[in-house]
Amino acid sequence: MAGSSKIALEFHPLTDDRWNDYAALFGKRGACGGCWCMWWRQTAKEYEASKGDRNRRKMKKLVGSGEVPGIIAYHDGEPVGWCAVAPRSEYPRLSRSRILKPVDDRPVWSIVCLFVAKSHRSMGVSSALIGAAVEFVRERGGSTVEAYPVEPKKDRMPDVFAFHGLAVSYSRAGFTEVVRRSETRPVMRYDIET
Numbered sequence: 001m002a003g004s005s006k007i008a009l010e011f012h013p014l015t016d017d018r019w020n021d022y023a024a025l026f027g028k029r030g031a032c033g034g035c036w037c038m039w040w041r042q043t044a045k046e047y048e049a050s051k052g053d054r055n056r057r058k059m060k061k062l063v064g065s066g067e068v069p070g071i072i073a074y075h076d077g078e079p080v081g082w083c084a085v086a087p088r089s090e091y092p093r094l095s096r097s098r099i100l101k102p103v104d105d106r107p108v109w110s111i112v113c114l115f116v117a118k119s120h121r122s123m124g125v126s127s128a129l130i131g132a133a134v135e136f137v138r139e140r141g142g143s144t145v146e147a148y149p150v151e152p153k154k155d156r157m158p159d160v161f162a163f164h165g166l167a168v169s170y171s172r173a174g175f176t177e178v179v180r181r182s183e184t185r186p187v188m189r190y191d192i193e194t
Contacts, residue, residue, distance in 0.1 A: 006123045007075050011132035013068040019060060021072055021079040030056055031115045037084045040091035040112045071136055073129050080120040083129040084113040085136060099182045100148050108146040109137045114165045126165055130173040138192050145190045147175060152184060
């Protein structure tokens with residue numbers, strides 16, 4: 001499986017002792033518009049009411065409970081990337097999506113968000129995070145990792161709209177497309193060999 005980057009990276013699960021690294025990576029704005037990676041975990045109404053500091057507190061409470069909502073990438077000891085990965089059931093908004101509804105009844109883990117510090121973009125961090133996410137799921141006994149990337153019609157799209165990751169990055173990491181219900185949104189999977 002691919003997943004290499006142009007720089008040396010380490011990966012660690014987001015646990016309570018790494019909260020400050022996560023907060024530093026996301027900054028005051030919570031990565032993008034106060035999201036704090038809570039968008040998929042809430043209804044639209046809940047999310048709108050929680051933008052910003054409320055979402056930060058919700059994520060901090062989740063991490064403080066012992067749940068591990070994803071992994072952080074580090075370069076030279078500094079947090080430079082984030083990948084949200086968890087069992088699909090933890091992201092109720094996916095089931096309500098016409099485009100991203102379940103493909104079948106297989107239990108899958110879902111990658112719903114990638115965030116890379118501006119200073120480390122275009123260095124292969126996303127692809128490496130995807131590979132690390134597969135290993136994270138493997139270590140927890142999961143057998144299938146699912147992702148919902150974008151495949152833009154143009155060569156380049158604004159970074160803010162690419163938080164799901166690009167389909168090409170998932171392909172490089174060994175994911176294959178299983179269904180496409182929208183021209184620009186394939187559903188891709190990686191089956192973990194046991």
